[in-house]
Amino acid sequence: MRLLLVEDTVELADSLCAVLKDGGYAVDWRADGRDALILGEQEPYDLCILDLGLPGMDGLEILTRWRAAGVALPVLILTARSNWSERVEGLRAGADDYLVKPFHSEELLLRVQALLRRSHGRQPQALLQAGGLALDESKQQVSGAGLDAVQLSATEFKLLRYFMLHTGQLLSKTRLAEHLYEYESERDSNVIEVQINHLRQKVGRESIQTRRGQGYIFSGRAQ
Structure with a gap:
């Protein structure tokens, strides 16, 4: 399964790439929102992990444009913004799940796993x-x-x-x-x-x- 990771903090992105690759995922990382917008429209990703506060283009705008263009890519929003209203705004824009920093890598992997299964019509099970x-x-x-x-x-x-x-x-x-x-x-x-x-x-x-x-x-x- 191939994932798009959009995160502008290099240290965190390096850590997430390592965790996801150990979990058996191919990962493309981009730090600029404008690059992510184009890749999400052109490449056949299975899921995107999307930060909100990005240079070039905010994550919420990226998500809004994808959904307006009919891009059905499952999106897990990853952000330090813990305000409930901002989480609701992201979900209304078309996000499939939300994870607030800081978080444990195991939780991220389980949420990714659950989203991928759900997007293929599978029930959440241990195996x-x-x-x-x-x-x-x-x-x-x-x-x-x-x-x-x-x-x-x-x-x-x-x-x-x-x-x-x-x-x-x-x-x-x-x-x-x-x-x-x-x-x-x-x-x-x-x-x-x-x-x-x-x-x-x-x-x-x-x-x-x-x-x-x-x-x-x-x-x-x-x-």
Whole structure:
């Protein structure tokens, strides 16, 4: 899953990037509101963590413009403004959740996780479940019927989480790359193919079908 982090305090942004990447997310960081506005309209992000007090353009204006343009990107507002009226203003502008600084990194990860699941029509549960598999996002382990808990590599975890949130959908290599790598990262479709084969060895070859020339479909583990 690929996130846009918009935060102008460098020290905090560095810390958040580290926390989010450890959680298995690809993160693009921008400090200027004008840059964030454009990226949010052009790039296929899964979620945005948006500060309100930004140089160039205030976070509330960014959010208002996105919603007016039909950008449905889930947005978690992150701010030091604790006044309840300002929180209400943000929610009315189209924010999906609100987190006031200071906060614990674990709470941020859980809120991000909940928003992503909600945006894909999933109920909040301890484990992400789909296709006969259960994914523990905190431990990056997968289990299922006839499958004891298996540890996943960082890339395998990212792939499986995206597949499980898009069960039954045809996903091209290009789409997978857009959601697994940062903006400036080199996106090698051959690497994705190799990692999918590794993933199949762990959760069952039948769980991910190949549509030649089109992409992949996650159908889950055979019961």
